[in-house]
Amino acid sequence: MAIIETKNIHGGYGGMNILNGVNMSIEQGEVGVIIGANGAGKSTSLKAIFGLLNVTEGAIELNGENITNQAPHLLVEMGMAFVPQEKNVFVSMTVEENLEMGAFLRKDNFKSTLDSVYHYFPDLKDKRYQPAGELSGGQRQMVAMGRALMIEPKVLLLDEPTAGLSPLYMNEIFDRVVAINKEGVGILMVEQNAKQALAIAHKGFVLAAGRNRFTDTGENLLNDPEVAKSFLGG
Amino acid sequence: MNELVFFINKVLISGAVIGSIYAMGAIGVTLIFSILRFAHFAHGDLMTTGAFVTLFLTAMFPEAGHAVGLPTAFVMMPFAMVITSFLAIGLDKAFYKPLREANVKPVVMVMASIGVTLMLQGVVRIFFGTSSRNLFVDDRKEIFRLELPWELASRKIIITEPQVLLFVFTIVAVVALHYFLTRSRLGKAMRATSDNADLARISGINTKTVVTVTWVIAGCLATAAGTLLSLDVALKPDLSFQILLPIFAAAIVGGVGHPYGAVIGGFVVGFAETLAVFNWAILLRPLEKAYEWDLPSNLALVPTEYKITVPFFILIAILVLKPTGILKGQVL
Amino acid sequence: MSNKLLMNHKKEFLLFGGLFAIILLIMAFMGTAYGLRMLVEAACYAIIAFGLTIQWGYAGLFNAGIMGFMAMGAFVTMLFSFPVNEQFWSSGLAGDLGSVLLKLIIGIVLIVGSIKITRFGVPKKAQQAVTLVLIGVVYLVYMNALAPVADSIEKEVGFIGGFGLPSWLGWVVGGIAAGLIAYFVGHICLGLRSDYLAIATLGISEIIKAFLKNADWLTNGTLTVSPLPWPTPGAADLGFIMARASYLSLTALVIALIFFLLTRAYNAPWGRMLRAIRDNEVSSLAMGKDVNKRRLEVFVFGSFLMGVGGAILATFNGLFDPNGYIPLNHTFLIWVMVILGGAGNNLGTLFGAVFVYIIWTMSEPAALFVFDIIRNIGDSVGWEAPQDLDSRALQARVFVIGLTISLVLRYAPKGVIPEKVARHG
Structure with missing residues (x-):
């Protein structure tokens, strides 16, 4: 059974539809990558899944359970975490406090999760008492992902995690995504660096004008000449 | 020496009193602003209301204070x-909630909030x-008169129980x-939430x-400020707009969204007020005698x-100079 | 054509028809003179409400200090129109006061000059420091020079009196004075978020009141000044009804003029730009509109109207009483008028002003009546009503105003005659 699945969803902001039928599905432990041109509805799809905009048609399922238009904090409780593209850290709080906020809904002791996040992102351990606002872009992205990991999610939604980062950090983030996925976390991410992203993807979804243009495995999409021409920059 | 005692009474103690009141009000205003994103104009009347609730309880149980040796109003x-x-x-x-949900x-x-204040x-x-x-x-305000050990100081430092x-x-x-904000x-x-409300929601908060x-928190501090101010002077029902301005000034001076800034701002505004209305001629009087100046009798700013x-x-x-305030708050 | 007009504006005709009927009823029961007085006052409030509707309705600017602008207008009109105090002008005090004012003017020129020194390469920090020090020095010099003169004026001649000029001049200058204060506040606050303007206007209005109340040498303070001369023949010449009727026609003329100008401005490019700014500041900025300049214009002009309205009202009442200005009657009542009537809609504002003012006036006897019933019921069950029940009864109106604001905001945020969203193209 798919861990996360969108069935023909429609939706948008204030009456304007941006999504016109998006179908996506990834299995437990898979990486799904959404690519497409600007305005194709990539980020909007993620936000729709996370209950941040109104879905007017279609359904979203988490482990077979209908979660369409569910409130975000309930989704977090069900094991889904979301890392927005921008403003994704609490700038006035320390790194460790940021991570604690990720675990807000956990009643148990999350010390071991904290350790594993520091294990994924050793840079953060050194800066744990520094305000997140003082970190570099790449480190902030790590804090943001770390925060999302604190509830030990089954699915992690990432919105352009490498946007604006130097190639060095970009590779590091991709490495981390793979490492996190190896632990069994399903990942659905939007990416601009389509080639690199598809290379690590089990499934790829190419969106155009708010609906699926191509849907296949990452490898097949990489090798598809038509996809390559229009979406991978030749 | 007496002049100095006068200065302590009129500026240091009065300034600290009014500064504490402003600080407590400003913390509430600043928290409401940082969480709910609006300037809460009803804060002055929330203080008054809190003080009247205390008055009501005090009138109901006028003896309660005797048991612990504190003013009944403080116990209530x-x-x-x-x-x-x-x-x-x-x-x-x-x-507020219906409007918030309508995204006004x-x-x-x-x-x-002005509707609420009215x-x-x-x-x-x-x-x-x-x-x-x-x-x-059912009790009386206790006033402490502290004598200073120096001979020249015949005046006493006056501080009341409510002030303490x-x-x-x-x-x-x-x-x-x-401790609440940093540990709990x-x-x-x-x-x-104050830092980034959207991200807080996404994190499951x-x-x-x-x-x-x-x-x-805002209600508690407003009640305390209102009650303690009324204990010190008197409970006036027309405080609202008079106290609103210094409280907002304190919150903005300290940096909106910063509780500590609000405390600093409260004392800045409080002391500024007492220093501004203080008659400096009194403090300069000994010098006047010594150097035979001719100072006017009133030198208040x-x-x-x-x-x-x-x-x-x-x-x-x-x-004009620093819209973010002392502690770099948000600009409203 | 006229039929279509009637159909399109059915609601407006109904509302104003109802209002007219209420006014006739009041005149029938309370007397024509009473009704006329109420109408003149309502008309003055309408002028002030126009000022607010352009600030809030056209441009989304929050003014919580209407009271101050009204009081300023009232003060200036008092100063201009009140008869000359010969005693003051013939004494040496006038000259003394003149020299104090001269010092102040020199000081202000210096301060303004110091703000401009950045043009000569002086760093901004240094300029700010120089300006601050200069403000402090000018302030101290001015205060020290004024104090003895003000004291003598108060002791020897009461207050400086007026200039004995026509009232209408006072109205215009009163409006200009209010506008100048608005310029000063707006200049500082309009670039910041709207809440700051609300706080600052609230502050400035309290300060204006404190000043007018305490500067006895200039305003006669709490002793009040009366009677202020009317521009139209008074009751002694024409009798109450005719005198008030002629005053009413004068105010009606003023309203008609303002209404005409506002309607023109609303539909002119200037008004369209304002609404564009109000509805979407970011995109207006992106289109290269000078948002803050437009806002400042509207804020100053709105405050000008408030000053004029306050001035006309003071002249009508024949009394300048700085203590009589309270935020409830002179700020928030006007808020209710505008948001209930329909912010941004001139007709709605006019309706709201007259309607709310009538309700407000009627609510005083009504509240007393209701509380009297409560007292009687209390008496019959042995409850002793508090001594100050009547003054408490009037406070019930405060509650009602607050409740009205809350309810209108929640259930009818656009008012009874909402702003018509014009569709272009």
């Missing part, structure tokens, strides 16, 4: 804080009348708030709880009637 204050907090939450549910502009929220004013005055009240129902209670309470409240889960969630806690201009010009100055 915690109960009034609880009641006022519930009231604040109720006001939020009835008047912040200015509309400000207007709504309602509170009306209710308080219908039930308690328009004249000043005394919070000492006010200082103690302010310190305890600020320290408690500090909910306190950190509050800071997170229940914003409703945070809003409730905000009103509880601002006549007492114009005290309200002090917070206003502090406000204007900070808006």
Whole structure:
């Protein structure tokens, strides 16, 4: 059974539809990558899944359970975490406090999760008492992902995690995504660096004008000449 | 020496008293702003309402203070804080929440808070009348006169029991708030919401709880400030707009969204007020004698009637020079 | 054509028809003179409400200090129109006061000059420091020079009196004075978020009141000044009804003029730009509009109207009483008028002003009546009503105003005659 699945969803902001039928599905432990041109509805799809905009048609399922238009904090409780593209850290709080906020809904002791996040992102351990606002872009992205990991999610939604980062950090983030996925976390991410992203993807979804243009495995999409021409920059 | 004692009484003690009051008010305003994103104009009347709840409880149980040796009103204050907090939450549910959910502009929220302030004013005055009240129902205000060990100082330092209670309470409240915001889960969630409300929601923080806690803290501090101010002077039902300006000035001076900034701002505004209306001629009098100056009898920077201009010009100055305030708050 | 007009504006006709009927009823029961007085006052409030509707309705600016602008207008009109105090002008005090004012003017020129020194390469920090010090020095010099003169004026001649000029000049200059204050506040606050303007205007209005109340040498303070001369023949010449009727026609003329100008401005490019700014500041900025300049214009002009309205009202009442200005009657009542009537809609504002003013006036006897019933019921069950029940009864109106604001915001945020969203193209 798919861990996360969108069935023909429609939706948008204030009456304007941006999504016109998006179908996506990834299995437990898979990486799904959404690519497409600007305005194709990539980020909007993620936000729709996370209950941040109104879905007017279609359904979203988490482990077979209908979660369409569910409130975000309930989704977090069900094991889904979301890392927005921008403003994704609490700038006035320390790194460790940021991570604690990720675990807000956990009643148990999350010390071991904290350790594993520091294990994924050793840079953060050194800066744990520094305000997140003082970190570099790449480190902030790590804090943001770390925060999302604190509830030990089954699915992690990432919105352009490498946007604006130097190639060095970009590779590091991709490495981390793979490492996190190896632990069994399903990942659905939007990416601009389509080639690199598809290379690590089990499934790829190419969106155009708010609906699926191509849907296949990452490898097949990489090798598809038509996809390559229009979406991978030749 | 006597001149110095006079200075201590008129400036240091008075400034600290009014500064503590402003600080507690400003913390509430700053928290409400950082969580709910609007300037809460009903804060002055929330203070008055809280003080009247205390008055009501004090009149109900006038003897309660004798048992512990404190003014009854002070003993009743915690109960009034609880009641006022519930009231604040109720006001939020009835008047602010629907607008918040309709996603109105912040200015509309400000207007709504003015509606609330008028309602509170009306209710308080219908039930308690328009004249000043005394919070000492069955007991008396104790006044301490401290003598200084020096011979030249024949005047005494005067400090009242309510003032001592006010200082103690302010310190305890600020320290408690500090620990709440930096150590507790909910306190950190509050800071997170103030920092980035969308991300807080995404992290699973229940914003409703945070809003409730905000009103509880604001309501408690407003009640305490209102009660302790009324204990020190008298309980006036027409405080609202007079005290609003210095409180807002304090919050903005300190940096909006910073509770500590609000405390600093409160004392800055409080001392600025007392220093501005203080008659410096008195302090200069010994020098006048020694050097045979001819000083005018009144050397106050601002006549007492114009005290309200002090917070206003502090406000204007900070808006022109450093709109983010001392602690780099958000710009409203 | 006229039929279509009637159909399109059915609601407006109904509302104003109802209002007219209420006015006739009041005149029938309370007397024509009473009704006329109420109408003149309502008309003055309408002028003030126009000022607010352009600030809030056209541009989304929050003014919580209407009271101050009204009081300023009233003060200036008092100063201009009140008869000359010969005693003051013939004494040496006038010259003394003149020299104090001269010092102040020199000081202000210096301060303004110091703000401009950045043009000569002086760093901004240094300029700010120089300006601050200069403000402090000018302030101290001025205060020290004024104090003895003000004291003598108060002791020897009461206050300086007026200029004995026509009232209408006072109205215009009163409006200009209010506008100048608005310029000062707006200049500082309009670039910041709207809440700051609300706080600052609230502050400035309290300060204006404190000043007018305490500067006895200039305003006669709490002793009040009366009677202010009317521009139209007074009751002594024409009798109450005719005198008030002629005053009413004068105010009606003023309203008609303002209404005409506002309607033109609303539909002119200037008004369209304002609404564009109000509705979407970011995109207006992106289109290269000078948002803050437009806002400042509207804020100053709105405050000008408030000053004029306050001035006309003071002249009508024949009384300048700085203590009589309270935020409820002179700020928030006007808020209710505008948001209930329909912010941004001139007709709605006019309706709201007259309607709310009538309700407000009627609510005083009504509240007393209701509380009297409560007292009687209380008496019959042995409850002793508090001594100050009547003053408490009037406070019930405060509650009602607050409740009205809250309810209108929640259930009818656009008012009874909402702004018509014009569709272009």
